[in-house]
Amino acid sequence: MRGYLGVDVGSVSTNIVLIDENENVIETLYIRTQGQPIAAVQRGLEYIRDRIPSGIEIGGIGTTGSGRHLSGIIVGADSVKNEITTHAVAASKLVPGVQTVFEIGGQDSKIIILRNGVVADFAMNTVCAAGTGSFLDQQAARLGIPIEDFGSIALKSKSPVRIAGRCSVFAESDMIHKQQMGHNLADILAGLCEALVRNYLNNVGKGKEILAPVAFQGGVAANVGIKRAFEKALGLEITVPPHFNVMGAVGAAMLARETANKTGRTKFKGFEVAEEKFRAASFECGDCPNLCEVIEISGHGRILARWNDKCGKWSNAEITGVKRNRIENLA
Amino acid sequence: MKVTFPHMGYMYVCLKALLRYLDIDVVVPPMSSKRTMTLGTQHSPEFACLPLKINMGNFIEAYEQGADTILMAGGVGPCRFGYYAQVQREILQDLGYNMNMIILEPPQKHISELIVKIREVTGERSWLDIIRAIRFAWFKARAVDEIERLVHRIRPREIEPGRADEILKKAIGWIDVAEDKKQLDDAVKKARCSLIRIPVDNTRVPVRIGIVGEIYVMLEPFANQEIEKRLGELGVEVERSIYLSEWINDHLFMGLLRMKGSKAARELAPPYINHFVGGHGQETIGSAVMFAREKYDGVIQVQPFTCMPEIVAESILPVVSRDYGLPTFYLILDEHSGDAGVITRLEAFVDLLQRKKEAAADGAGRKGVEQCADI
Numbered sequence: 001m002r003g004y005l006g007v008d009v010g011s012v013s014t015n016i017v018l019i020d021e022n023e024n025v026i027e028t029l030y031i032r033t034q035g036q037p038i039a040a041v042q043r044g045l046e047y048i049r050d051r052i053p054s055g056i057e058i059g060g061i062g063t064t065g066s067g068r069h070l071s072g073i074i075v076g077a078d079s080v081k082n083e084i085t086t087h088a089v090a091a092s093k094l095v096p097g098v099q100t101v102f103e104i105g106g107q108d109s110k111i112i113i114l115r116n117g118v119v120a121d122f123a124m125n126t127v128c129a130a131g132t133g134s135f136l137d138q139q140a141a142r143l144g145i146p147i148e149d150f151g152s153i154a155l156k157s158k159s160p161v162r163i164a165g166r167c168s169v170f171a172e173s174d175m176i177h178k179q180q181m182g183h184n185l186a187d188i189l190a191g192l193c194e195a196l197v198r199n200y201l202n203n204v205g206k207g208k209e210i211l212a213p214v215a216f217q218g219g220v221a222a223n224v225g226i227k228r229a230f231e232k233a234l235g236l237e238i239t240v241p242p243h244f245n246v247m248g249a250v251g252a253a254m255l256a257r258e259t260a261n262k263t264g265r266t267k268f269k270g271f272e273v274a275e276e277k278f279r280a281a282s283f284e285c286g287d288c289p290n291l292c293e294v295i296e297i298s299g300h301g302r303i304l305a306r307w308n309d310k311c312g313k314w315s316n317a318e319i320t321g322v323k324r325n326r327i328e329n330l331a
Numbered sequence: 332m333k334v335t336f337p338h339m340g341y342m343y344v345c346l347k348a349l350l351r352y353l354d355i356d357v358v359v360p361p362m363s364s365k366r367t368m369t370l371g372t373q374h375s376p377e378f379a380c381l382p383l384k385i386n387m388g389n390f391i392e393a394y395e396q397g398a399d400t401i402l403m404a405g406g407v408g409p410c411r412f413g414y415y416a417q418v419q420r421e422i423l424q425d426l427g428y429n430m431n432m433i434i435l436e437p438p439q440k441h442i443s444e445l446i447v448k449i450r451e452v453t454g455e456r457s458w459l460d461i462i463r464a465i466r467f468a469w470f471k472a473r474a475v476d477e478i479e480r481l482v483h484r485i486r487p488r489e490i491e492p493g494r495a496d497e498i499l500k501k502a503i504g505w506i507d508v509a510e511d512k513k514q515l516d517d518a519v520k521k522a523r524c525s526l527i528r529i530p531v532d533n534t535r536v537p538v539r540i541g542i543v544g545e546i547y548v549m550l551e552p553f554a555n556q557e558i559e560k561r562l563g564e565l566g567v568e569v570e571r572s573i574y575l576s577e578w579i580n581d582h583l584f585m586g587l588l589r590m591k592g593s594k595a596a597r598e599l600a601p602p603y604i605n606h607f608v609g610g611h612g613q614e615t616i617g618s619a620v621m622f623a624r625e626k627y628d629g630v631i632q633v634q635p636f637t638c639m640p641e642i643v644a645e646s647i648l649p650v651v652s653r654d655y656g657l658p659t660f661y662l663i664l665d666e667h668s669g670d671a672g673v674i675t676r677l678e679a680f681v682d683l684l685q686r687k688k689e690a691a692a693d694g695a696g697r698k699g700v701e702q703c704a705d706i
Contacts, residue, residue, distance in 0.1 A: 083675065119683045289365060
């Protein structure tokens with residue numbers, strides 16, 4: 001039987017899942033990226049390799065997340081897709097009939113509107129990270145509570161305090177002020193949850209038509225306080241699907257399956273890539289005043305890919321000399 | 332006198348032709364780059380919009396190359412742009428750069444007002460020469476537009492991505508160096524031939540996106556993060572709501588020539604925007620309606636951060652989107668250059684359109700109720 005891998009390399013976490021031919025999730029993994037996307041992918045693959053049930057052979061691999069291009073090159077991905085599409089694909093499979101997806105991750109948050117199983121609309125937070133997981137992490141640390149307990153403490157609140165949620169800087173000073181006034185921890189945490197939800201619905205949701213069923217996914221969906229705040233604000237039941245924190249990877253695996261079925265083969269380089277030495281380096285191209293910081297990935301003593309140049313001189317460098325000449329002649 | 336001007340896409344090709352034709356010394360500022368942006372933002376008010384900042388950078392870089400006179404466009408509100416030339420002149424003065432600024436205000440009554448301004452630069456040249464020069468510059472604008480349009484068509488269909496852009500770069504160069512109408516015609520012919528010889532896959536049915544929004548960020552690839560090229564690479568056929576020659580006709584010739592222009596777009600804006608709101612706010616909405624009627628798959632609005640007319644348009648766009656079932660998306664541009672976020676959003680938007688298109692093709696005949704999207 002064939003299995004398909006999905007790899008989601010985000011700013012905070014790297015997730016890997018294995019699904020089978022019927023799109024059932026067999027194995028999941030959630031680790032911290034720690035600013036080293038290549039190492040995280042390699043560690044993750046090693047972990048998954050040891051847990052693949054016997055008789056399963058990898059038929060395809062897909063990547064997503066902000067590190068999708070980089071990790072796609074490392075593993076030899078069949079599909080490389082943005083996180084909005086993968087989240088939508090996974091949600092429509094795991095939450096039948098889903099029409100709205102809230103996704104709140106470490107650094108970004110998005111809303112996806114689906115109609116008839118197709119993405120009809122989406123939005124992502126722009127410059128402000130006020131409503132995202134990192135901020136919750138930071139506040140939990142400041143209050144000295146483990147992030148895992150955040151939601152359950154918030155649920156105990158009888159009367160949540162009002163906290164300014166528009167900006168994380170304002171929210172923090174507002175919270176400190178409320179603490180000094182003597183409000184209890186549960187009310188403050190519940191107030192923070194409501195402030196974040198308000199901010200999300202205003203800033204990301206921006207008046208979009210939110211219809212049930214609503215799926216809530218991404219790392220922050222683990223926080224029951226936020227889930228309840230959403231339900232209270234919308235008057236709708238919110239579903240937190242299984243595997244909510246690795247949905248991007250699940251979607252990537254599903255898309256990999258789709259692509260591999262179309263092409264009939266996979267570009268997956270095998271689990272050996274976990275042991276390979278990859279080198280990521282960057283250099284500043286000084287050929288024009290743009291001073292592009294070109295990134296270069298090499299392995300096996302040869303350059304696998306280059307990108308991040310404006311003019312395409314370096315990223316296209318793989319084009320062979322013959323083709324180049326033909327272009328010259330044309331012109 | 333060494334004359335310079337700010338960059339706006341390929342406008343330099345026309346302005347250079349105009350001035351050279353009249354034997355005026357021209358300093359074309361170096362193409363806008365990160366350095367331009369750094370210089371510009373360093374010496375501009377923080378709250379001004381992106382065009383002012385990049386202009387400033389252009390002027391400073393032109394000064395470094397010996398320019399002493401600036402040709403700058405003016406304007407009459409409510410958009411702030413009309414005030415920019417004055418602000419820039421003050422800043423340059425404060426910096427100790429001794430440059431004379433000639434501001435070409437859009438003619439209020441008659442095109443002669445513009446010609447009087449041009450006289451400031453041209454000195455004793457005869458009227459006939461000046462008109463000939465303008466005509467030649469005009470032909471260059473038309474030539475650039477024609478080539479750009481062709482490239483928009485080829486990009487999503489080319490078999491080896493990147494070739495159309497290579498030739499585009501060269502073609503602009505050929506048009507730029509042409510010294511008379513004959514050479515210009517040859518340059519265009521050569522460019523056309525090179526472009527149509529690019530191997531393309533004509534069986535592809537690309538997603539079609541119309542780009543609307545503020546004129547400067549629409550025409551200047553450096554400011555809009557090369558949105559047209561990026562969309563082309565994603566397999567999208569792009570059409571822009573306004574081209575250089577149309578802008579010149581609208582704003583400098585007072586629409587004297589009969590060609591598609593912003594008037595048509597403005598007429599389509601009601602009932603969404605019934606009157607002028609400054610800048611191109613009305614045209615943005617009107618053009619979106621035009622693209623919707625021409626059955627485009629989606630519309631992207633580009634705007635510089637804090638652009639008032641475009642903010643007005645942005646808030647009205649969802650209504651157009653709902654009425655026509657046309658997905659729309661907006662991109663706010665400022666000095667940030669990180670492109671990962673832009674690429675993710677563009678990719679997701681194109682995915683949305685592609686899947687919608689596929690679903691529509693599959694479901695033709697089934698329940699044909701199109702769902703509207705308002706982004």
